Each structure stands twice: as C-alpha cells, then as structure tokens.
Amino acid sequence: xxxxxxxxxxxxxxxxxxxxxxxxxxxxxxxxxxxxxxxxxxxxxxxxxxxxxxxxxxxxxxxxxxxxxxxxxxxxxxxxxxxxxxxxxxxxxxxxxxxxxxxxxxxxxxxxxxxxxxxxxxxxxxxxxxxxxxxxxxxxxxxxxxxxxxxxxxxxxxxxxxxxxxxxxxxxxxxxxxxxxxxxxxxxxxxxxxxxxxxxxxxxxxxxxxxxxxxxxxxxxxxxxxxxxxxxxxxxxxxxxxxxxxxxxxxxxxxxxxxxxxxxxxxxxxxxxxxxxxxxxxxxxxxxxxxxxxxxxxxxxx
Amino acid sequence: xxxxxxxxxxxxxxxxxxxxxxxxxxxxxxxxxxxxxxxxxxxxxxxxxxxxxxxxxxxxxxxxxxxxxxxxxxxxxxxxxxxxxxxxxxxxxxxxxxxxxxxxxxxxxxxxxxxxxxxxxxxxxxxxxxxxxxxxxxxxxxxxxxxxxxxxxxxxxxxxxxxxxxxxxxxxxxxxxxxxxxxxxxxxxxxxxxxxxxxxxxxxxxxxxxxxxxxxxxxxxxxxxxxxxxxxxxxxxxxxxxxxxxxxxxxxxxxxxxxxxxxxxxxxxxxxxxxxxxxxxxxxxxxxxxxxxxxxxxxxxxxxxxxxxxxxxxxxxx
Numbered sequence: 001x002x003x004x005x006x007x008x009x010x011x012x013x014x015x016x017x018x019x020x021x022x023x024x025x026x027x028x029x030x031x032x033x034x035x036x037x038x039x040x041x042x043x044x045x046x047x048x049x050x051x052x053x054x055x056x057x058x059x060x061x062x063x064x065x066x067x068x069x070x071x072x073x074x075x076x077x078x079x080x081x082x083x084x085x086x087x088x089x090x091x092x093x094x095x096x097x098x099x100x101x102x103x104x105x106x107x108x109x110x111x112x113x114x115x116x117x118x119x120x121x122x123x124x125x126x127x128x129x130x131x132x133x134x135x136x137x138x139x140x141x142x143x144x145x146x147x148x149x150x151x152x153x154x155x156x157x158x159x160x161x162x163x164x165x166x167x168x169x170x171x172x173x174x175x176x177x178x179x180x181x182x183x184x185x186x187x188x189x190x191x192x193x194x195x196x197x198x199x200x201x202x203x204x205x206x207x208x209x210x211x212x213x214x215x216x217x218x219x220x221x222x223x224x225x226x227x228x229x230x231x232x233x234x235x236x237x238x239x240x241x242x243x244x245x246x247x248x249x250x251x252x253x254x255x256x257x258x259x260x261x262x263x264x265x266x267x268x269x270x271x272x273x274x275x276x277x278x279x280x281x282x283x284x285x286x287x288x289x290x291x292x293x294x295x296x297x298x299x300x301x302x
Numbered sequence: 303x304x305x306x307x308x309x310x311x312x313x314x315x316x317x318x319x320x321x322x323x324x325x326x327x328x329x330x331x332x333x334x335x336x337x338x339x340x341x342x343x344x345x346x347x348x349x350x351x352x353x354x355x356x357x358x359x360x361x362x363x364x365x366x367x368x369x370x371x372x373x374x375x376x377x378x379x380x381x382x383x384x385x386x387x388x389x390x391x392x393x394x395x396x397x398x399x400x401x402x403x404x405x406x407x408x409x410x411x412x413x414x415x416x417x418x419x420x421x422x423x424x425x426x427x428x429x430x431x432x433x434x435x436x437x438x439x440x441x442x443x444x445x446x447x448x449x450x451x452x453x454x455x456x457x458x459x460x461x462x463x464x465x466x467x468x469x470x471x472x473x474x475x476x477x478x479x480x481x482x483x484x485x486x487x488x489x490x491x492x493x494x495x496x497x498x499x500x501x502x503x504x505x506x507x508x509x510x511x512x513x514x515x516x517x518x519x520x521x522x523x524x525x526x527x528x529x530x531x532x533x534x535x536x537x538x539x540x541x542x543x544x545x546x547x548x549x550x551x552x553x554x555x556x557x558x559x560x561x562x563x564x565x566x567x568x569x570x571x572x573x574x575x576x577x578x579x580x581x582x583x584x585x586x587x588x589x590x591x592x593x594x595x596x597x598x599x600x601x602x603x604x605x606x607x608x609x610x611x612x613x614x615x616x617x618x619x620x
Contacts, residue, residue, distance in 0.1 A: 128382075181381060184461075226511070
C-alpha cells in the first residue's frame with residue numbers, strides 16, 4: 001500500500017522539472033513524452049502505474065480537462081518504459097456521471113476500450129486512512145484502493161487558475177482521488193476542512209511520484225470550469241509535484257510562494273525554490289505566458 | 303434499437319447484472335466483486351423493484367436484510383460499512399425501504415434522523431457572520447433556505463436535498479416527524495433558489511463570480527422529481543425544457559436513464575432519436591455499475607415509478 005515518506009524539504013535532494021514545447025495536441029506527443037520520461041529513469045518496470053488526469057466536467061471545447069491526447073501519450077510512454085499495467089483513474093468532483101465526462105472528452109477515441117483501463121475513483125473500493133498531517137481538521141479519509149495499491153502515481157492536471165485556491169495544478173488535482181460515494185459531489189468536506197489545508201493533507205497521504213501538466217491549452221480567469229482558454233504550448237513534467245507546480249506558476253506569471261498551499265507544501269512535500277529545482281528542457285523565461293487571475297488573486301501575479 | 307428490444311434490456315442486461323453482482327452477505331457493491339455498501343445496495347434493490355423481479359424475489363429479500371442490518375442505531379445509514387456516522391444515503395435507503403415496507407420501524411427512525419439533519423452553513427450564527435464576509439457576493443445564494451448536505455453538518459446541495467424531499471414526500475404521513483412540513487418547505491425553497499438561470503440545476507452553484515452555472519442532467523432530474531408536486535411552476539417548466547433540449551447530447555447511460563425517468567414522470571413524450579439506453583449500456587462495460595444499471599431498470603421497467611411525493615396540502619391535513 002502507498003505510504004509516502006514525509007521528508008522535510010531541506011533534507012530532500014534537488015528536484016528535476018522538464019519543460020517541453022508542444023504547440024497542439026496533434027503532434028507526436030507520445031514520442032515527445034517517452035523521450036522526456038526516459039531522462040528521469042523512473043522505477044516503473046513491471047509496476048502498476050496510475051495516471052490521475054483532471055476530469056472535472058463536461059468539456060465540449062477541450063480546455064477544462066486534461067486533454068485525452070496527453071493521457072494517451074503518457075499511457076503509451078509508461079507501457080514502453082516497461083510498466084506492467086497503466087491505469088487511468090479519476091473521481092470527477094461536480095458531476096456524478098463519469099461516463100458522460102469521458103464521452104465528452106472522447107477518451108475512448110484515444111485509448112481504445114476503457115473497460116480495463118479506466119477506474120472511476122468515485123465508486124472504487126475504499127480503505128480508511130488516518131492522515132499523517134494535521135494541516136486541516138480532517139483526521140482521516142476513505143481513499144480508493146486503486147490509488148493506495150498503485151506502485152507509481154502520476155498526477156496529470158490541466159494548467160489552470162482556480163477561483164478558490166488560486167491555481168489548480170498537480171497538488172490540487174489530487175482532490176479527485178477523494179471518492180464522491182463517500183463525500184459527495186462536490187466533495188464538500190474538503191471545503192469545510194479548508195481547501196488549502198486539505199490539499200496538503202491529501203498529498204501527504206498520497207503524494208504523487210511524478211507529475212505531467214497539460215499546459216498546451218490551459219485555462220485562465222474564473223477556473224477551474226468557467227474560465228477562458230489560454231494556450232501556453234508546453235508540457236511540464238517532473239519528479240516532485242511541488243517543484244512542477246511552482247515551475248508552472250512561474251510560467252503562468254504567478255509567484256508560487258504567494259499561493260498559500262504551495263508555500264506550505266514547499267516545507268514538507270517538495271521544493272518550491274528555484275535553486276532546489278534542476279530545470280530541464282526549455283527555459284521558463286522563454287515560455288512564460290502570463291495568466292489572468294480573478295481580482296481576489298491579483299496578489300499572485302508578478 | 304426499437305422499443306421492444308429496449309425493454310428487453312431489463313431481462314438481458316440489468317437483472318443478470320444484479321444477480322451476478324450480489325454478494326454473499328446479500329448486499330451489492332458498485333461493481334461486481336466489490337464489497338457491499340448501503341448506497342449500491344439501495345440502487346440494486348430499486349432496480350430489482352422496478353424491473354420485472356418486483357419486490358418479492360429472493361435477491362431482494364437478501365438485499366433488504368443487508369440494508370436493514372446496515373442501519374446505524376440513530377436511524378441513519380453510512381457511506382461505508384466501517385463508518386459510524388450517517389449521511390445522505392439515509393434518504394436513499396428510506397426511499398428504497400418505502401417501496402418494500404413503508405410502515406417499518408426502520409423507516410420511522412430514518413425519517414427522524416433526516417428531519418434532525420440540519421446543514422451547518424445556514425445555522426443562524428453563520429448566516430450572521432456571512433453578512434460581513436468579503437466572499438458574500440462571490441456565489442450569491444439565500445442561506446435562509448436550508449436543505450441537506452452529502453455529509454452531516456456541512457452545506458446544502460441539490461441532490462441530497464432532492465433525495466431527502468423525496469423520502470419525506472413519499473413516506474406515510476403517520477410516520478413523519480413534526481418538523482417534516484417545515485423541512486419540506488425550506489428544502490423546496492432552497493431548490494428553487496439554487497436553480498441555474500434559465501432552468502435546470504447543477505450541484506448547487508447557480509452563479510459564481512457573476513457567471514451563470516451550467517445545469518447537469520443528474521441534479522436537474524432529481525430536483526424535478528422532488529418538485530413533482532409543483533409541475534406547472536415556471537421553474538419546473540423551464541427546467542424540463544432544458545432537459546428535453548439536452549437529450550440529444552446525452553451520451554451516457556446514467557444521464558439518459560435519468561432523463562427518461564423524469565420525462566415519463568412529467569408525462570412528456572420521449573424524443574424519437576435520443577436517450578436510447580441499449581447502445582449506451584452495451585457499448586462499454588465500464589459504464590455498468592449498480593447505479594447506472596438500476597436507473598436503466600427504472601427507466602425501462604414495467605413498474606410505475608415509485609417516487610411520487612405527496613402534495614404538501616395532504617400532509618398538512620394529516
């Protein structure tokens with residue numbers, strides 16, 4: 001069962017984050033991702049890999065959810081890297097009809113049959129986990145066994161601003177592992193326990209081993225579902241979700257240390273500071289694409 | 303797929319699914335082979351009840367025994383067997399039991415619990431504090447209306463409120479606690495307050511930062527079923543119109559089955575070329591879970607829909 005060790009960030013080795021350009025979803029994403037992932041020497045051979053995309057709602061225009069082309073490319077890449085199985089799992093937060101969301105993003109067209117590949121985390125078997133951290137008022141959570149049983153967990157969010165949390169990237173994306181069949185649609189107990197604090201507790205309980213952010217087309221303004229599309233033309237990936245998210249913030253023209261949960265995550269869950277992140281691929285300054293934020297978060301912009 | 307073969311889905315897909323997926327303890331998980339839970343057992347029982355198996359099958363009896371044994375001492379049902387606190391599933395379990403044994407003590411205890419389950423966000427002191435919050439205009443809703451949450455002591459949402467209203471509305475008047483009328487009035491008012499501009503419901507956010515929320519099939523159908531007593535209200539009519547207009551875009555079994563159930567309950571004709579459940583249920587077996595199959599059973603089954611809330615006026619007379 002997954003039980004990530006919590007290491008203070010000052011004791012962690014530097015993290016590695018790679019930025020790759022991808023102008024659209026039609027190109028050779030699979031080979032691009034495969035070549036990129038190979039540089040991380042990930043321990044996935046003969047392992048069960050779980051990809052956790054951000055599938056939050058019906059998405060006729062394709063800028064709310066992680067694009068299926070990116071999900072499919074990641075799946076193919078991990079299989080090529082020797083993974084025994086690559087599952088895709090999410091528990092949409094607002095709409096109980098997961099099949100409707102999958103149909104709206106046409107995941108089947110990219111993956112093929114979903115029966116053996118997709119897990120609806122909202123109705124998965126669950127196990128109660130006492131939380132290791134006390135950032136929120138939560139003492140424990142029921143979490144899906146598919147998540148707890150995965151050998152290698154990959155958070156795959158869309159690059160978006162968020163009207164309650166500032167940004168939603170690989171850490172916030174982990175809200176989707178909390179099962180709706182236990183906590184509802186939306187997962188309101190997390191809001192009551194504090195959104196920023198819950199993000200920390202969930203990630204301390206099930207920290208992703210890797211993150212791949214779909215920033216080819218993201219969302220700015222009133223995200224995560226009512227904002228406007230914003231093309232950054234990048235994929236951001238790395239072995240530390242905090243470092244990946246802070247790099248995304250810098251690309252988005254936002255200061256990661258001003259995002260409440262990210263600043264706190266930088267003390268226990270990974271690296272926030274530039275000098276602790278080995279930047280690979282494109283330079284941040286070259287791909288920087290400022291995102292607009294709601295007035296309530298204007299202080300995040302740099 | 304024509305109407306005849308559609309109705310055959312109950313016999314060929316739905317009932318075999320439930321018989322195959324029933325666990326040794328009598329309950330059902332959401333998926334075949336997964337441990338029994340109260341909610342999925344309710345869906346299976348409702349599916350069997352509305353399908354041709356009726357209420358008298360052996361599978362139903364065993365399922366009913368599991369459901370009764372899962373009730374907590376305070377009358378509620380938890381989301382998981384190891385949980386000791388009840389939740390919205392109590393309303394669904396009540397609605398289920400009403401179809402089998404409406405006058406049972408389990409139902410009476412559950413109704414008591416439902417009426418005592420107040421959301422915390424609309425408590426008077428919270429409403430007072432909310433007046434001074436900088437966030438008060440972000441998602442403008444009337445907190446004087448109080449419904450039900452997914453979990454106790456949180457916020458009101460459309461679907462759990464609808465389920466609670468259906469449970470209270472379908473229960474025999476003799477079993478209803480004294481607060482039932484007040485709770486129904488507040489709950490119905492909350493649903494109308496949370497309706498999206500133009501009709502339909504989402505989880506309960508009709509407007510955030512000045513942007514109108516988009517309705518969804520599930521919450522819209524459950525709200526409309528809970529508000530059947532006011533079929534001619536403009537809000538009901540516009541929400542029904544949204545549902546009908548959205549039918550062509552429904553590509554999933556759960557939403558399509560729900561839409562059919564609702565249109566039938568409101569005596570509306572089904573669209574000729576959409577909401578066909580056969581292709582949706584058979585195209586991808588990942589879509590088969592206790593809820594989607596049960597809703598398909600209800601939509602296609604021979605039994606009349608059992609969720610018909612009694613008018614509030616009758617309740618007052620009683």
